[in-house]
Amino acid sequence: MKKHSDDDALNPNATRQSSPSSRSRWTYDIHHDPPIRHVPELIMLGYDELRSASPLHEHEHPGCYEFVLIERGQASWELEGVLYRSQAGDLFHSRPGEKHRGGFNAIEPCKFWWLIVAAPQSQGWLRLSSEECMIMQHMIEQLPRAIPVGLSPVESFKKLRKALLNQTPEQSIAVRNSLTDILLAFLQPGIGNRTIAIDLLRQYDILIAKMSNEPEWRPSIDELASFAGVSSSHFYRTFQEYTGEAPITFSERLRVMEACRQLAETADSVTDISHRLGYQSSQHFATVFKRFVGATPSQWRNDKKNLTAEQ
Known part of the structure; x- marks a missing residue:
């Protein structure tokens, strides 16, 4: 796991360093970190806090979904020529193999969590039954590109991060449960935590x-x-x-x-x-x-x- 500042948003190969005042980032990435036993579905997890715009050019994730939850601020995303705006409590996602990028090729100043997970398979995905995998896949396919889900999933993201950092015998169980909680929060969003009249x-x-x-x-x-x-x-x-x-x-x-x-x-x-x-x-x-x-x-x-x- 890595906590650093760099100039390459959502780039698993990021190595360049920049001033800590401009960016704070933490990531878990199976390309660099030990994979979690019995949870091969988790590919990447991270959060970014940007104090100035950071480049995000066109990229894709073959075989994987990417989910981005804005915790603070706003960001825009471009996919298939359509610009999607998101603000605090909003979720944006891309599907396997879809090329996407930041609006205007950059991510604006904001704080966000992001998750890359392998697409559901016919059986065994997150230890679910074949029927449950089909249900999850159908629900993800029906999910709008940008949707308000509130900020409650942030706590689930923090629990998943904690599970990744704690190398205990039950780590895979904690990681899998937290990952499932996050996905269900995306697929079954509540009314959020806004209490404004x-x-x-x-x-x-x-x-x-x-x-x-x-x-x-x-x-x-x-x-x-x-x-x-x-x-x-x-x-x-x-x-x-x-x-x-x-x-x-x-x-x-x-x-x-x-x-x-x-x-x-x-x-x-x-x-x-x-x-x-x-x-x-x-x-x-x-x-x-x-x-x-x-x-x-x-x-x-x-x-x-x-x-x-x-x-």
Whole structure:
């Protein structure tokens, strides 16, 4: 098992080191760590905490499913030309052999857990009966690409990690049970742990729509709280619980995503786009943009053009 910082998200061959302030990662990987007896289904497990965007280019996992649960923040994923957004409490998954990547070829700043597990077989998978294997396989095949499952599976992830670290005679039993608990939490999601009033959630949806439609808008926390009709402290806590991010970070992310759209769809200069979105300077814009996307606006635009030309 490894705990380190590096630049290669979800890359089993990652070896490069970077500043601990930019990333924290822990992984279990059968390519480098001893396999767990009687649990050959578990291929990889890990968590990443990114404080700046990290590259994640197109890749696949033959014969395996990959599940990614966002614990904090947001991330986007691209699969078969479709972009999927996920935030805290959301699950994204890819199926065996499907090529996928981070949205815009990067994972945005966030904390997430990820699991790679061999696809169910006709019998013996996780010591289940043939009928149970078929049921699990059917349920996984019906699972939406991105779905809210809440944060309760995080505890199961932690239990699985603890079981992997504790080399006891009953280790394989603990690992298999924790792995089964995680999969069932994905396949039978509860209502999560959000306790925000429904009418306040509606206000937040209206507010988020306004922030998306007016990316140049730069309100203070007090202004946002007033718009939602709650106190500033209550707004900050519940908005972060709902979106997985602090309000200002969430707003900045929306602004950067709008910048990506304008960089891709217009020939406007980086300076013009930065001013249009309310940045005081193109240098500040480039710094914020790189933190979320992993490249400067000019680099991202050139990469996008090259990718389009190749297609």
